[in-house]
Amino acid sequence: MTSGKILIVDDEENILISLQGILEDEGYKVKTAGDAETALKILDREEFDVVILDIWLPNMDGLQLFETMKNQKREEEVIFISGHGTIEQAVRATKKGAFDFLEKPLSLEKVVVTVSNAKKQKELIEKEKILSQELRGDVEIIGNSPLMMKLKEQITLSAPSEGRVLxxxxxxxxxxxxxxxxxxxxxxxxxxxxxVNCAAIPSELIESELFGHRKGSFTGAIENKKGKFLLANGGTLFLDEVGDMSLITQAKVLRALEEQTIEPVGGSESIKIDVRVIAATNKDLLSEIKKGNFREDLYYRLKVIEISIPPLRERGEDIILLFDYYLDYFAGKYRKGKKVLDKSAKDALLNYSYPGNVRELKNIAERVIIMHQGDVISKEDLLLQPTEANAGEFDNFTRTLKEAREEFERKYILNVLKKNSGRISKTADELGIERRHLYRKLSSLKIKRRVPDGDD
Ligand SMILES: Nc1ncnc2c1ncn2[C@@H]1O[C@H](COP(=O)(O)OP(=O)(O)OP(=O)(O)O)[C@@H](O)[C@H]1O
Ligand SMILES: [Mg+2]
Structure with a gap:
């Protein structure tokens, strides 16, 4: 049985009825409209796979409707129906991107075949789009909150420079x-x-991974191997989780950055390289430096430009935007229909604290698309994990979300601070945030703390 959604637009009642009949027999979900204006209203609310469009319609004709749909960047495949006298136009429309046209009197068999081909074409295009996105890694950065706008500006400004970014x-x-x-x-x-994920590679191997090695330089080095620095030559090397690199490796990376050359393990000559390094970490490197785990000189080499990405819970404006984006993304990927969030779901998403940030939100969206059958998603369908920050009881529902969230954060942070006698490091650790971040929170929530003896 085929599946798919079809919209038929024709002013002739009997054509609507007969087409709807045979297409429903084929397993499609079918909607009909008697004129272009009604069709546009339906298209505003729903997406289809295929739209079957009569060229001649009262008021706005089929070709105009087709233009409008193209301007709206709609993704439905369009099949025109043409009577005699309009075949020329139908051919032209096909050249402009319509899938095909059917001539009156309609052969029902031909209708079924053409619709099925149009549906296949649409699936192909969707698949290709997802593939090329994945290959190019070209996922958009979604978010319009002030914090994200600032981040995007930092990206645009820093990108064309050759400066290293942390x-x-x-x-x-x-x-x-x-x-x-x-x-x-x-x-x-x-x-x-x-x-290079510095945390995932065992320390004995990371040097060979970064700088390459010569055949025979250690057991297991059967062939010469190019290191990531060399592979990235002319391009960008992304040192992920740079805070987890051993001190020995840090010294070698520092040298590579300073001298713009690398020496493969077991090699004697050094190789000139031209690599822009971007590093990332979720650790507070300043406190790692204090603890002696991270080299200060390397830190300053890496952070010519510093970019800090705020956690998702600090940019509530982006939550629904991101969620809708990923609902559409996964609906396309798994070939499911469009799904919408009801109010309870939106509220729940806005109130959730996302310890795993955008990755967690993305996983929730993917799970909902796979598991949920209907078109409308409510709170229960999201299966959000209750987290500490969500477990608090709210008795007063008259506040704005921002006020409620701030009040909750205030109370919660005060409690943890109190428990730790006002010690910042410990409190930050327990809250799972960085110290700098906690300091910012304290000042934005106007929390004064009594400094205990011996605090950091
Ligand atoms: N602003 C955003 N818009 C769209 N997708 C996003 C956004 N931020 C993160 N994502 C998606 O969330 C997922 C996690 O992002 P990414 O891997 O870049 O995070 P990370 O900070 O490197 O995480 P980790 O610290 O776990 O390595 C990815 O699939 C990414 O595409
Ligand atoms: Mg990462």
């Missing part, structure tokens, strides 16, 4: 995405973007 942000805030965007907008866009 990106801070909690897990899942989009550090890798930002790094890729900077590369894409830079002069190096056509050269490689190479990623």
């Amino acid at each position: 990106i801070f942000g909690e897990n899942g805030t989009g550090k890798e995405l930002v790094a890729k965007k900077i590369h894409q907008l830079s002069k190096r866009a056509n050269a490689p973007f190479i990623e």
Whole structure:
């Protein structure tokens, strides 16, 4: 049985009825409209796979409707129906991007075949779009909140410069995405973007990974191997989780940055390189420096430009935008119909604290698309995990969301501070945020703390 959604627009009642009949027999969901204006109203609310459009309609004709749909960048495939006298126009419309046309009197068999082909074509295009997006890593950075607008500005300003960039942000805030965007907008866009996850590679191997090695330089080095620095030559090297690099490796990376050369493990000659480094971390490197885990000189080399990505809970304006974006994205990927959020779902999403930030939100959207059958999503369908920050009881529902959130954060932070006798590091640790971030919170929530003896 086929599935798919079809809209038929024709002013002849009997054509609507007979087409609807055979297409429904084929398993399609079908809607009909008697004129272009009604069709536009339906298209405002719903997406279809295929629109079957009579050329001659009262008032606005089918060709005008087709133009309007194109201007709105709609993705339905359009099949025209033409009587004699309008075949010329139908041919022209096909040249302008309509899928095909059917001549009156209609052959029902031909209708079924053409609709099925149009539907296949649409699926192909969708699939291709997703593939090319994944290959190019070209996922948009979504968000209109003031914090995101500022971030986007920082990206645009820093990208064309050759300056090294250090990106801070909690897990899942989009550090890798930002790094890729900077590369894409830079002069190096056509050269490689190479990623190294410093936390995932065992320390014995990371040097060979970064700088390459010569055959026979250690057990297991059977062939010469190019390191990531060399692979990224002319392009960008993304040092992810740079805070997890060992001190020994840090010294070698520092040297590579200073001298613009690398030496493969077991090699004797050094190789000149031209690489822009972008590094990312979710650690507070300043406190790592204090603890002796991170080299201060490397830190300053890496952070010529510093970009800090705010956690999702601090940019509530972006939540629904991001969620809708990913609902559409996954609906396309899994070939499901469009789904919309009802008010309860929106409220729940806005109240959630997203410890895993955008990655977590994206996972929730993906799960809903896979698991939920209907078109409308409500709170229960989201299966949000209750987190500490969400578990508080709210008795007073007259405040704005922002006020309620601030009051909750205030209370919660005060409690944890009190428990830790006002010690910032410990409190920040327990809250799972960075110290700098906690200081900012305290001042924005106007919390004064009594400094205990011996605090940091
Ligand atoms: N502003 C955004 N718009 C759209 N997608 C986003 C945005 N921010 C993050 N994402 C998506 O969320 C996911 C996590 O992002 P990314 O991997 O860049 O985060 P990260 O900070 O590197 O995470 P981690 O610290 O866990 O490595 C990715 O799939 C990314 O595409
Ligand atoms: Mg990452």
